[in-house]
Amino acid sequence: VFDPGKNKLLRDGEAERWVLYDDAGVPIGRVAAFINAKTAHTEAQPTGGMGFFECINDQKAADILLDASRDWLKERGMEAMDGPINLGDRNMFWGLLVENFTDPPLYGTNYNPPFYKDLLERYGFQEYFKQLFFKRSALEGVSPLFHRKYRQLMNEPGYRVTDARGRSTEQIAEDFRTVLNAAWVDHDNFKPMEQATALKIVKSMKPVMDPRLVVFVYHDDRAIAMYISLPELNEIFRYVNGDLNWWGKLKFLWHKRTGTVKNMTGIVFGVAKEYQGKGFEGVLIVYAEKHIVEKKLYRDTVLTWIGDFNPKMIRVCQNLGAENYRTLATYRYLFDRNKPFERHPVIGAEPSGREATG
Numbered sequence: 004v005f006d007p008g009k010n011k012l013l014r015d016g017e018a019e020r021w022v023l024y025d026d027a028g029v030p031i032g033r034v035a036a037f038i039n040a041k042t043a044h045t046e047a048q049p050t051g052g053m054g055f056f057e058c059i060n061d062q063k064a065a066d067i068l069l070d071a072s073r074d075w076l077k078e079r080g081m082e083a084m085d086g087p088i089n090l091g092d093r094n095m096f097w098g099l100l101v102e103n104f105t106d107p108p109l110y111g112t113n114y115n116p117p118f119y120k121d122l123l124e125r126y127g128f129q130e131y132f133k134q135l136f137f138k139r140s141a142l143e144g145v146s147p148l149f150h151r152k153y154r155q156l157m158n159e160p161g162y163r164v165t166d167a168r169g170r171s172t173e174q175i176a177e178d179f180r181t182v183l184n185a186a187w188v189d190h191d192n193f194k195p196m197e198q199a200t201a202l203k204i205v206k207s208m209k210p211v212m213d214p215r216l217v218v219f220v221y222h223d224d225r226a227i228a229m230y231i232s233l234p235e236l237n238e239i240f241r242y243v244n245g246d247l248n249w250w251g252k253l254k255f256l257w258h259k260r261t262g263t264v265k266n267m268t269g270i271v272f273g274v275a276k277e278y279q280g281k282g283f284e285g286v287l288i289v290y291a292e293k294h295i296v297e298k299k300l301y302r303d304t305v306l307t308w309i310g311d312f313n314p315k316m317i318r319v320c321q322n323l324g325a326e327n328y329r330t331l332a333t334y335r336y337l338f339d340r341n342k343p344f345e346r347h348p349v350i351g352a353e354p355s356g357r358e359a360t361g
Contacts, residue, residue, distance in 0.1 A: 004090055005035075012090060015040035017079065020055070021071050023064055032058035032065070036072035037090045038079060041194075046083070047345065048337070051076035053086030054096075057115075058122060065122040073338065083337045085131060086123070087113065094270065094308060098134045098331035099123065106329065109136075109268055109305065110236040113331065120332075128334035132347035133311040137325035141267065141301045145288050145323060152282035153289040164290045167217035176205040178219050178226035179271075185227070186273035189350060211236055215294055216267055220274075220286050227278045230287040231271040232304065234264040265302040267295075272306065272316070284319050312347045 005020065007013040018037035025031050035055040043049055053072045058065045076084050089096040095111045101120050108114035156162055167175050180201035187193045213234055220228035274283045295301060306325060309316050320327075337344060 010090065012039055012041070016043075016090075018090060019075050021068060023058075023068055031061070032068050034058075034068040034072055035090070036075045036084070038076070038081065039090065043081065048082035048342075049080055050083040050085055050335070051079070051081040052088045052090065053084045054088045054090065056087045056119070058119070060116070060118045060122075062122060062125055066126060069123075069126050069336075073336065077338055082339065083335055085333060085335050086128070088333060097308075098333045100329075101332045102330035103328060107237060109307065110233075110240070112307070123334050126336070127340070128336045129344050130346070131333045131335040134331040134333065135309040135311060135317065135327050136329035136331075137306040137309060137320040138303055138328045139323055139325035141295060141304045142299060143324070145285075145292055148322075149285035149289050152285035156282055156286055161223045162220065164218065164220045164286050166290070166294065167212075167214040167219075170214070172205055172209055173202065175217065176201040179205060179229065179231070181226045182219070182229045182273050182275060183271070185275035185277070186279075188276055208233065213267075215300070216291075218287050218290050220283050222278070228274040228283040228287055229271060230269065230291065232267040232269045234301075235266040235268050235305070238264045238266065267301045267304050269304060269306040272319070279315075288323060310347065312349045314349065315351070
């Protein structure tokens with residue numbers, strides 16, 4: 004992550020790390036501060052990042068770490084810091100766990116003790132947005148409403164739905180990029196994904212991908228909607244003890260192919276803007292039901308990282324009968340303590356609809 008040779012975000016950005024020790028020389032905390040040159044100047048004020056935060060339950064210790072991050076960012080022209088976040092994309096290791104500390108952590112998500120919330124909020128961080136995680140049984144059927152939408156849309160000429168079985172990595176990557184760029188166009192600071200980036204992402208997923216969980220809707224051979232899930236990898240990683248040597252890789256592949264994984268994690272769910280509101284979410288879900296639920300391939304499905312600023316996607320999850328079972332939060336700290344605080348704008352709302360607090 005912190006190697007400029009491997010993380011291209013550091014070729015134009017910067018990062019610094021600190022470890023805090025007690026009087027006996029025992030490490031009691033750590034933190035990193037960083038500037039992502041691609042996003043730092045796209046907010047209402049120049050905004051850096053704080054992450055990789057670990058600390059004992061001691062406010063003084065936390066303040067020392069957070070002060071170091073703040074001062075370092077301020078010296079480089081930043082006026083706020085978000086955290087705890089990752090030096091990269093929002094979809095991995097982003098946000099602080101604030102609700103449900105009992106269920107096992109999901110792959111790619113942060114886990115932390117409950118007291119971290121108090122450490123950050125007492126320092127002065129405010130909640131910028133929540134990240135909601137929804138869960139539903141993969142063994143239950145969906146509402147008849149989704150089946151009606153499925154029949155209606157699939158009877159119209161030019162539409163079809165299929166999974167990724169038999170498709171090449173390049174084809175999957177291009178369909179993924181096509182839908183992503185058309186569906187996320189209204190999201191703040193979104194930049195269209197390039198072909199090389201999409202190919203890199205799909206190649207990284209391919210070893211753990213179940214092609215039955217990668218579903219696309221097409222209109223005249225153009226991908227217009229997608230639902231991509233992965234087997235919950237932490238259910239496999241516990242058998243390899245974090246060691247992916249040759250023996251660990253063999254155990255990983257064996258458990259992947261023999262039904263060890265009982266849960267699937269939805270990582271991307273999107274519909275091209277011009278096709279939104281027409282029921283294509285139902286097409287994706289009914290297809291998944293026919294090919295996954297009826298065969299009882301998995302027990303539960305988790306829909307991850309639904310921002311509380313995205314009411315349309317929240318309604319889709321609720322209509323599926325999914326329940327919000329876990330919540331993370333991304334916090335923001337304004338260096339000017341007199342500046343009014345604004346939460347993340349709601350997608351589709353007018354700019355005046357932002358919630359401001361002092």
